[in-house]
Amino acid sequence: MSVDIDLCYMPATEIAERIRAGSLTAKRVIENSLMRIAAVNPKLNCFCSVYSGEALLIAEELDREAKAGRFRGPLHGVPFAIKDLTPTKGKRTTLGSYAYADWVPDHDAPIVEALKAAGGVMLGKTTTSEFASSGFTESPLLGITRNPWNPDRSAGGSSGGSAVAVATGCVPIAEGSDMGGSVRVPAAFCGVVGMKPSFGRIPFTILPSEFDQLSHFGPLARTVADACLFLQVTQGPDERDVQSLTVPQNFLAPFDTDLTDLSIGLCLDFGRRAWHPEVEAAVRAAAGALSEAGARVENISLPWGLELDELWLKHWEVYLATFFGHTLKTHRAKMDPELVRYLDNGLATSAVEFKSLEIARTSAWRNHLAPILSRYHALLCPTMARPAVPLGGSDASYWKVDPDGTYHCLDVTAPFSLFSMCPALSIPCGWSSEDLPMGLQIVARRHDDRLALRIGATVEQRMPWAHRRPGV
Structure with missing residues (x-):
């Protein structure tokens, strides 16, 4: 067979x-x-x-x-x-x-x-x-x-x-x-x-x-x-997870793909990030499709650059050190060297330094993301700044800032993880000239998962992707 x-x-x-x-x-x-x-x-x-x-x-x-x-x-x-x-x-x-x-x-x-x-x-x-x-x-x-x-x-x-x-x-x-x-x-x-x-x-x-x-x-x-x-x-709730949400959503209900009731912010002015030109064009095309579906799509900006990625990384290092730092004693020599650096850095971070990260997170929420999501139902941006990169890299190796302040990054996902109550959906929005997929990230208001999915379903209807299959 x-x-x-x-x-x-x-x-x-x-x-x-x-x-x-x-x-x-x-x-x-x-x-x-x-x-x-x-x-x-x-x-x-x-x-x-x-x-x-x-x-x-x-x-x-x-x-x-x-x-x-x-x-x-x-x-x-x-x-x-x-x-x-x-x-x-x-x-x-x-x-x-x-x-x-x-x-x-x-x-x-x-x-x-x-x-x-x-x-x-x-x-x-x-x-x-x-x-x-x-x-x-x-x-x-x-x-x-x-x-x-x-x-x-x-x-x-x-x-x-x-x-x-x-x-x-x-x-x-x-x-x-x-x-x-x-x-x-x-x-x-x-x-x-x-x-x-x-x-x-x-x-x-x-x-x-x-x-x-x-x-x-x-x-x-x-x-x-x-x-x-x-x-x-x-989905929950589940009493084994004290933070699981208590009100489920009906994810099987059909979506209204007439978006005349929605305002959406298109964020390509994002901490002076440099976008691969085909990624930027694909994201703009998806935004155009949403506009054609009736949404009011407007350009917005976020000032978050390298500093917020580094803030997330500090949190991540402490997370890893807390849950896996004990493995260094027995397996350091067999571990990914980048992970070892994360663990060592996390173990060296003081409790006050870690807790202080919340102050910067609070400022980024109150002064930047919350005002956007109060004016707009959702935010659009690339999921990744470029299509798939060669094997053998590391996340932070792509974090580079030019003398003029241009920020070359890879993912555009970590900053939104700092505001985890906001759902974030990645969907395909095109393929590059090298036949590599590119992703659109949709960040919606707190706990409104169905809203992010509704926007994604509208893009899918107008720019379908499921028929595309890799050659393997």
């Missing part, structure tokens, strides 16, 4: 509908996905573990239930993948590090429980940078994950494995985690949808602390509708 490439790229929503209607079986879907993984993974390294036998047994059980008219939920028979940062019961979870190379959790994270309870079939675990610390999915333990549009380019990170798995049709949906852009960065580089929902939208319980405010789970998908399906199934 050969791979059915059209089935590989079938949306999760359609797979679920066809299984429910009896025109497709879960076993056929899972068999096809497993064959696709076998073809793609040796080339791109997106999966670090695959559970073929177990997945097929589950699929057969789901088919028996479907034949009897019983369906577990809206994902009945739909394959999905989980990032190898997220605990999965009885299955090795490495966090991309030799320090956890042999860890086998005794529980599923709530997000895994939710996807399974909805009838989804977990096919495997996807690659991550070590402790999800980098925007490049390259780790000493799991190796290099390559971009499906050009294997010499980065897939982004740290959820690069999940983005590649979705972009290549191995699975229609995959889980990622996002603390500074780790869902949005690979989504932009790989040409898929990726969302950092409002903080607390999806319960997050995988850290020793329940009081961090950088950490999010989010979907990677090929369509906005599939991202919505993922969010519908995985």
